[in-house]
Amino acid sequence: MIICCGEALIDMLPRRIEEEGDGFLPVVGGAIFNTAIALGRLGERAGFISSVSTDMFGEQLIDALHRSKVSTDLCVRSDQPTTLAFVKLTNGQAQYSFFDENSAGRNLQFDQVESIPTEVTAMQFGAISLIPEPCGTAYEKLMGANQDKVLCLDPNIRPSFINDPDKHRARIKRMAAMADVIKVSDEDLDWIAAGETAEDIMSGWLEGATRIVLMTRGAEGVDAITNSGRVHQDANKVEVVDTIGAGDTFNAGFLAGLRRHGLLSKSALAEATSDQLAPVLALAAKVAAHTVSKPGADPPWQHEL
Secondary structure (H helix, E strand, O other): OEEEEOOOEEEEEEEEEOOOEEEEEEEEEOHHHHHHHHHHHOOOOEEEEOEEEOOHHHHHHHHHHHHOOEEOOOOEEEOOOOOEEEEEEEOOEEEEEEEOOOOOOOOOOHHHOOOOOOOOOEEEEEHHHHOOOOHHHHHHHHHHOOOOOEEEEEOOOOHHHOOOHHHHHHHHHHHHOOOOEEEEEHHHHHHHHEOEOHHHHHHHHHHOOOOEEEEEOHHHOEEEEEOOEEEEEOOOOOOOOOOOOHHHHHHHHHHHHHHHOOOOOHHHHHOOOHHHHHHHHHHHHHHHHHHHOOOOOOOOOHHHO
């Protein structure tokens, strides 16, 4: 089983209302939530950990997880409100304004999370859930308490949401030191590096616990970098509607591919070859391509692939 640990929120997507002007459509989202949804739709055994509101948006989130066959058994329910993320699209690229003060997700405490079942083989962390407190500390502690699992980290940097860059870089550094797989975009790595070179940052990760670094470059594809070499996967050529959820669903495709090819263990990752990783990357790219060809974060079901 694969558990995704992080934010669930409502993306308020811009829509033109005929004769009424501009409006917003509330759509379930959140980077880690999107990964969980995509895993469930790909037929993987998936679960989700977050604090989810009991308000109408929280019920919308829980219903969406259940429809995609994702377990919510480890979710914490709260009467605090759901985080809202208002989206502005410019040439298909999404910019976000977050309304998160005193939200359910933000106020998750580590001691509210139940112990992780032994059947869980991998855990995904990342994105905006690592920024605010107390939830940022809760997820960092949760990662540290489960180092027997395959641990995956996608920082998914949102600079406009980070009030203390030095503090957040320090958290990413600590969590990267525990992660078996780290996925970063070129923009993420530029922000994290803060004066260091990208190659030095990635080399440092690979000298520690990390076995695979995934470097995504949008339309230019992705490189999987290990201590034994580098594998490149081109992006699938599709007509892009928007990029919402692209990286999140790539993560799901990669995790599903690792599981299907017998690589979802610490020992297997340590010995993974380029030939073994190639089909895993191909699946991840295919899943992401389906997502960007549709509006919003709407990951594909297995039969659509």
